[in-house]
Amino acid sequence: MSQRSASAIPSKPLSLQEWADLDEDVEGELVDGVLEEEEMPTYWHETIVARLLVALSAWARRHGANVVGSEAKIAVGARRGRKPDIAMHLVQRLPAARDSLVRATPHLVVEVTSPRPRDVRRDRVDKHSDYAHARIPYYWIVDPQLRTLEVFELDRNRRYTTVLVASAGRVRVPGCAGLVLDLDALWEELAEAEPPQKRAGHNGQRSGGT
Numbered sequence: 001m002s003q004r005s006a007s008a009i010p011s012k013p014l015s016l017q018e019w020a021d022l023d024e025d026v027e028g029e030l031v032d033g034v035l036e037e038e039e040m041p042t043y044w045h046e047t048i049v050a051r052l053l054v055a056l057s058a059w060a061r062r063h064g065a066n067v068v069g070s071e072a073k074i075a076v077g078a079r080r081g082r083k084p085d086i087a088m089h090l091v092q093r094l095p096a097a098r099d100s101l102v103r104a105t106p107h108l109v110v111e112v113t114s115p116r117p118r119d120v121r122r123d124r125v126d127k128h129s130d131y132a133h134a135r136i137p138y139y140w141i142v143d144p145q146l147r148t149l150e151v152f153e154l155d156r157n158r159r160y161t162t163v164l165v166a167s168a169g170r171v172r173v174p175g176c177a178g179l180v181l182d183l184d185a186l187w188e189e190l191a192e193a194e195p196p197q198k199r200a201g202h203n204g205q206r207s208g209g210t
Contacts, residue, residue, distance in 0.1 A: 016081055019101075030079065048144050056088055066088070067088045076133060086109065108176070110141075111140070115145060147167050151173060169184060
């Protein structure tokens with residue numbers, strides 16, 4: 001952490017707006033007024049986020065929606081704010097262009113898991129609860145290690161139910177009419193992001209097993 005950002009970390013509980021107005025060098029999500037460390041994204045993590053941004057942005061342009069990346073600060077409670085890896089707003093609930101704090105409810109949010117156990121817990125437990133409380137209709141969890149896509153839909157009791165679990169093939173994604181994700185291609189691109197020597201090792205292992 002830089003000297004500038006370390007000195008800028010607040011020592012008192014923050015409101016949502018104070019969190020939103022922090023210097024861009026001060027990282028963290030807001031949990032009960034206190035800054036919480038964000039996950040440490042891996043190269044694989046960022047590769048998946050980039051590919052999903054392309055796919056979702058193409059769908060959004062056709063449907064008057066908008067997609068943003070992980071620096072958007074979204075209010076999910078009176079003193080809680082999250083920064084999902086991806087968020088999509090439909091046209092009828094688009095935030096104002098100059099908003100530093102997004103109070104409009106996204107149509108969906110996406111989290112790509114990282115290997116650390118505490119990051120996995122945050123995505124699968126803490127954020128799962130926060131996004132349901134904020135009444136976000138759809139929540140995706142993408143796990144690069146397991147090569148899975150999970151989609152949760154909010155029910156009438158403000159709880160998420162699983163509506164899709166997939167690891168391969170072309171899948172139609174609930175909540176985005178006409179959106180098809182090619183998971184085989186996504187995982188192939190992930191493999192191609194590995195260093196050449198690691199890919200060669202994997203190829204050798206596969207060859208040896210036949």
